[in-house]
Amino acid sequence: MAKPNKRSNPVMLTKGMSIGSISAETDDDFLFDCFVHHPAVELASRMQAPGMVLSGRTGSGKTAIIRHIERNEPHHVTIDPSEMSLSYVSNSDALRFLQAIGADLDLLFLALWKHVLCIEFIRLKYRVADEDSSRSLFRRLWDRFSADDRKKRSLKYLREWEGKFWITMDQNIKEITEKYESKLQAEMGADIEKFKTRGQYEKQLSTEKKSELIARAKKIVNADQLSELAGVIDLIADHSEDEQTRYFILIDKMDERWVDVSIRFHLTRALIESLKSFRRIRNLKILLALRTDILERVVQETGDLTFQREKFDEYFIRLLWEPGELLQVVQNRIRLLFRRQYSGGDVSFEDVFPYNVGRVNPFEYMLERTLMRPRDIIAFVNEALKLASGQYEVTSTQIREAEGSYSAGRRQALEQEWKTTFPTLPKVLDHLTKVRRASMTLAELGDKDHIDELALKIGTEKQIDFDPLHPLAVATIESAANIPLFVKTIVEMLYRVAAVGIKLDPTQRYIYSHVDQPYFLASSLPDGLKLRVHPMLLRALSLAPQDRY
Structure with a gap:
């Protein structure tokens, strides 16, 4: 055991002492005062940077970055998928029938996301709060662009929503889904009704009949709306090109149960694909926080093995940490912890953890037992502090003892993290x-x-x-x-x-x-x-x- 240097600021480790929560959602006591500006923060905040998907494992800092931007950027809106009423989509009889017969709903989901994100940006940028302000905004857009023949199709699309820019996202989703439902009912209502009332009706259909129904559905769920939405995005971009105000749409909690699993990963893929269209709006940054294992499941279920690795690589901001950055995370938190209790000089990690573990530096020993992410090292330090209550420092014996409960917790967390992708x-x-x-x-x-x-x-x-x-x-x-x-x-x-x-x-x-x-x-x-x-x-x-x- 290495002999520690004499410390100028001895402190007592007390019961319940910790350097914060391992979850950014519940870490207000430490998160903002101890925030470490990882390079991903700059990429996520810079409008010109193409990255729009914060990708990383559980505990790598995705939500921390989202919360940091929420705190520092006044013009933002945060989307919680669980509040979007996407269950209306998964419960639609017409859409469930199309899914059952093998119809491709990707274009519909892509149109859904583009529409929702367009409306959210309009509400955020123009502060549309009611029907009157919604109609007033449409008149302003009409006055500016109606003489441009290229914009008329986009204005026609917006006219359908001129009094509805202010309605909530879940209402938007319901309305756009209902529009498709009514068209599908008119085209194949009898078959949809049989699907509702007869068990496994889709299995009674011949291959020829399914092909016919899928072809008829394609006339409705087609690329026309995507073309119209692309025009709307261009129109909004032209209306914003000289503006310096920065706007952020932030999307988190995609790992929670926000929609039925039957369409969840197809919707997630469609969301990722929709993001690149909004790069045209130079003062808007959309950020999606997405766990690595969820992305892996998207690849599995949508059958495109090049999805993550090639087609969208430049849009991903991957959260990887260096040892020095993780040491800074711990140092900041230990300093703040003891600054709140003592009026003396700064207390460092070395003051609290002065003993080598065998021949290994204590921080290096602990870091080797992490997956190089903040959550792991915070959890390990907290376990060690718990065992050293009533003492002046954490001994190497206590670090080894803390490793037992820390390791058990990390195994459980690893199994939970990858449960949807690797259930066995x-x-x-x-x-x-x-x-x-x-x-x-x-x-x-x-x-x-x-x-x-x-x-x-x-x-x-x-x-x-x-x-x-x-x-x-x-x-x-x-x-x-x-x-x-x-x-x-x-x-x-x-x-x-x-x-x-x-x-x-x-x-x-x-x-x-x-x-x-x-x-x-x-x-x-x-x-x-x-x-x-x-x-x-x-x-x-x-x-x-x-x-x-």
Whole structure:
């Protein structure tokens, strides 16, 4: 144990002391006074920067940035998807029928988002508060643009809404959905009624009949409205081109249950696709906070594997943290914590955590057991402070003891974070305990007795949504020849969630998804790879630590 330097400002650690909440929604005591200006903050705030989707894992700071912008930008509106009444869309009999027969609703969802975001910007920019101000705004737009033939189609679209710019978002969604419903009822009302009253009516339809109905629906759910909305966006952009006022539309809480799962990920994809259209409005920034695992599920369910990686790359602001930035997060919070209790000089992390853990600096030791995000390091420090109540500093023994409860909490959080994408992750983590080593080869992970047991646990239960392991588990039960692909898919999943690091070649170091390449396909993994459990999970899985990571 290293001997600490003599401190000029000794402090007492008291019961209940912490450096803040791990959730930005409930962290008002520390969040704003201790805010660290991560490079993503500048990208999110700068109008000219293309990034519009704050992408990161749970606890990486997405909501913190949204709240920072809310606090510092006077002209903003925050959209909570749970308050949008999108359940009206998922409950629509006409739309459910189209979905059941395999019709593509992507254009409808894209039009829905563009319409909603247009109206929200109009309400925000022009302060439209009632029907009179709504009609007055339309007259101003008409007077300015009606002589321009290119704008007439857009003005015609806006005329339908001239008295409704002020209505709430959920009313907007209901009205635009009702317009489509009425058109669909007129075109195929008899079939929609049979769908409502007969169980599984869509399965009674022939392929030819379904194709005919889908073709008729395309005449209604087509690209015409998108073209009209593109014109509306251009019109608004032209009306704003000389304005210096900055406007923000902020969208958070996409990971909550805001709409039925049957359309949730298609709606999310449509929202992301709609954002790029609004780059035309130079003084508007739309920011969407989106968890990495939700984005992964969008890719799974919409069937476009290039969705995240290529088509929209420039629109993503990825939240990745450096060690120095995370140290600043902790230092700011410790200083504020003790400044509120003592009138002396600043208290630093080194004052409170003066002892090495073995031969490792205490902050470095704790940071190695995180996924390099604020939530993890804050949680670890809080666990250690809890054990040191009534003392002047946290000892190395207390750091190791705190690691036990911290590790258990992080395992639970990891399973919850990836629940929608990898629902069998808890079973796979349990499987790692059977190997009894933190480091292992592919062959050791795929030991036949243990892998057969895992396949039975997964394959004999009902598949949950798009769980990628379930069909492979069933295939493994049927034939041992399928074990290699099953095992490599397990590695693909464990690496993706950062539960393990992998060494692709003996000459390389171990790499981890939260700091290196974010994913590998199972088919690309070599037979000779090695994997190592992330140190964050060692105590939770009762595995002995190996060499330093």
